[in-house]
Amino acid sequence: MERPVQFRAEHEIKDSLARAGEIVTPHGSIKTPAFMAVATKATVKGISPAQFAELGMQGVIANTYHLYLSPGEETVEHAGGVAAFMGWNGPTMTDSGGFQVLSLGGSGGKKIGDAVPGEVDEDTATEHGKLVAIDEDGVSFRSHIDGSSHRFTPERSMEIQHALGADIMFAFDECTASSADRAYQEQALARTHAWAKRSLAAHRTNAAKSAAQGLYGIVQGGRFEDLRVESARTLAGMDFDGYGIGGSFNKDDLLQVLEIVDRELPQDKPRHLLGIGEPEDIFIGVAAGIDTFDCVLPTRNGRNGTLYTPKGKVNITRKEYADDFSSVDSACDCPACTRFTRSFIHHLFRSGEMLAGILGTVHNIRFLTRLTEDIRRAIVEGNFAAFKNDFLSRYSNN
Numbered sequence: 001m002e003r004p005v006q007f008r009a010e011h012e013i014k015d016s017l018a019r020a021g022e023i024v025t026p027h028g029s030i031k032t033p034a035f036m037a038v039a040t041k042a043t044v045k046g047i048s049p050a051q052f053a054e055l056g057m058q059g060v061i062a063n064t065y066h067l068y069l070s071p072g073e074e075t076v077e078h079a080g081g082v083a084a085f086m087g088w089n090g091p092t093m094t095d096s097g098g099f100q101v102l103s104l105g106g107s108g109g110k111k112i113g114d115a116v117p118g119e120v121d122e123d124t125a126t127e128h129g130k131l132v133a134i135d136e137d138g139v140s141f142r143s144h145i146d147g148s149s150h151r152f153t154p155e156r157s158m159e160i161q162h163a164l165g166a167d168i169m170f171a172f173d174e175c176t177a178s179s180a181d182r183a184y185q186e187q188a189l190a191r192t193h194a195w196a197k198r199s200l201a202a203h204r205t206n207a208a209k210s211a212a213q214g215l216y217g218i219v220q221g222g223r224f225e226d227l228r229v230e231s232a233r234t235l236a237g238m239d240f241d242g243y244g245i246g247g248s249f250n251k252d253d254l255l256q257v258l259e260i261v262d263r264e265l266p267q268d269k270p271r272h273l274l275g276i277g278e279p280e281d282i283f284i285g286v287a288a289g290i291d292t293f294d295c296v297l298p299t300r301n302g303r304n305g306t307l308y309t310p311k312g313k314v315n316i317t318r319k320e321y322a323d324d325f326s327s328v329d330s331a332c333d334c335p336a337c338t339r340f341t342r343s344f345i346h347h348l349f350r351s352g353e354m355l356a357g358i359l360g361t362v363h364n365i366r367f368l369t370r371l372t373e374d375i376r377r378a379i380v381e382g383n384f385a386a387f388k389n390d391f392l393s394r395y396s397n398n
Contacts, residue, residue, distance in 0.1 A: 005168055005214025005241045007270040007291070011380045017262055017289030020379040023242075023270050025091040025167035026212060027083055030058045032270070032291040033375050035277055035368040036093060038299065041066050042076070042086040045299050046361035049088040055334065055362065056369030059091035059167075061294045064160055065100035068150075069143055073163035081165025093294075094166040095274070096157045096199070096218070099175040099246070101141050102132060134174065136191060154198035162209045168242065170274075171199035173218040175246050185222040192220045193234050200238055214241035216272060219261055222247055228257055232264035242270040245290070258288030279308060279371055279395060283388045286375055298368055302360030305349045308367040312395050316360070321346040334366035335359070 009021040023030040030036075037044045037052075039060040047055070062082050067073065079085035083092045131142035138153030157172040172195045174188040196217050203215045217235040221227030235243060243265050245258065262271055270291045273281075277295030285293060301307070305317040309329045314321075316328070324342040332338075336345065336359040348356035371391075378387035 003214065003241055004210075004212055005270075007242065007268060009267070013379060013382070013384050016287065016384070017259060018286050018379055018384050019289065019291070020376045021270075021291060023091075023291065025059075025214070027089060027091045027167050028058075030091055030292065031376060033282065033286045033372045033379075034058050034292050035282070035298075035365075035372050036061045036272075036292055036294040037365055038063075038294055038296045039086065039092075040296075041070070042082055044361075044365070045303065046358040047365065049086060051362070052088060052090065055366045056373060057090075057365065058369075059093065059292075060088065061093035061095065062086075062164065062166065063100065064094050064097035064157065064164065067094075067164060068097065068160050069145055073160045077163040077165065083165070083167075091168070092166040093168040093272075094161050094164050094170070096170045096172040097152055097160070098139070098157070098173045099275075101139050101152055102134070102175055134191075136194070138172075138195075139174075154195040155202045158199055158202040158206075162203075162206060162213065166213065168214045168216060169203070170244055171196045171215060171217050171240070173220055173246060175218075176220065176222050178223055178247070180222055182222075182224060182227075185224055185227055188222075189220055189227055189231055192218065193231070196235060196238060196240075200240065204239070216240055216242040216244045216270075218244040218246040218274070219265075220247050225257060225260060228261050229264055232261045236265050240269070242272065244272045244274045246274045258285060258290065262289035277368065279368065280392060282368070282371060282375065283392060286379075286384075287388065293372075298364040299361045302362070302364040303357035305356070305360060307345075307360055308364050310391070310394055316342060316346050317349045318346075322350075328363055329367065332363065332366060332370065334363050336363040 004026050006024045007021055009019045011020040021032045023032060036059045037057050040063040042062050044060060067076055076082055076085050083089060133140045138151060140151050142149055154172040161169040173192040176185055176188045200215060204210055217238055217240040219228060219231045219235055221231045245261060265271060271289060272292045273285045273290045275295060277293035278297055282293055305315055306313050307316055307328050321342045326342055327337045328342055329337050345356065345359055378384045
């Protein structure tokens with residue numbers, strides 16, 4: 001049976017893991033490297049799906065935890081899946097919900113109380129918003145919205161993601177905090193690997209969904225290089241359609257860790273870096289063999305007035321931009337740059353106007369999609385290293 005998600009590397013840089021390729025999904029192809037905008041609740045904040053193509057967006061990643069709580073997976077399924085629900089006809093991803101659920105404990109991987117399967121520790125039942133109990137079978141938690149009790153297991157995560165209907169799903173995993181000690185990281189990694197097997201089994205036994213949706217495994221291991229390698233090797237031995245690299249990284253050693261991990265993963269499968277995707281991160285990831293990225297910071301920064309430019313980030317709310325009638329980025333073709341000045345956008349933010357966050361978000365998303373387009377072109381033309389060095393020398397000097 002032909003897999004619903006396939007990858008083909010079209011151009012590779014000699015003596016490097018950097019590559020340009022194509023991920024084919026049931027709802028269209030993704031030319032890589034690519035930035036997947038975060039559509040947490042089936043919406044990219046401030047951007048209409050009608051603008052996606054204009055802004056160079058090839059796909060989005062939605063949030064299983066949030067869509068499960070509202071409007072519920074049944075509603076999304078009845079709408080025809082997350083893409084149809086949000087009025088988008090392109091490729092979609094959904095995360096497993098594990099990161100968000102475990103974050104209820106204060107940080108990924110923190111275990112509160114001694115979990116009883118299917119229950120939440122009563123000692124923490126009144127601590128609204130910080131309620132999670134982990135056991136070998138899954139995770140019990142209380143909703144951050146109303147405190148109601150819920151339970152995720154690998155099988156339940158697959159069931160929800162099947163209903164959400166994204167082209168690419170992620171296996172249920174335990175995303176640990178970078179500060180967790182080695183003993184805990186080892187325990188969490190064993191759970192992640194066991195849950196990966198269960199996620200894969202739950203997916204493959206559903207023939208209809210296996211034919212329509214791809215499933216990625218997630219490499220974990222915290223800051224410990226040997227655990228990352230162990231995780232990559234373990235997951236590489238499983239029949240996933242692609243791989244996500246998850247968990248917290250120290251950016252100083254991000255490149256080294258990613259290179260080691262990616263060399264352990266199948267070369268004919270796509271690789272996604274979860275939750276990391278600012279401009280400098282994308283260069284690091286591409287050099288280490290990452291194909292797709294997602295990150296909430298571009299839209300969050302945009303809503304708060306921090307905009308990307310070739311010389312680095314600018315806080316457009318600062319007084320110095322009040323009488324600056326140049327564009328945010330003269331090379332950018334987004335509406336914020338082609339129609340408005342820094343002075344006007346500064347005015348919008350200082351006045352609390354809704355349009356301010358919309359323009360900031362539109363610009364930051366387009367900045368990253370243009371950047372990945374330029375990186376892809378540089379790989380195809382064989383000058384990725386020169387392009388990377390030139391960009392970073394200007395970007396970091398701001």
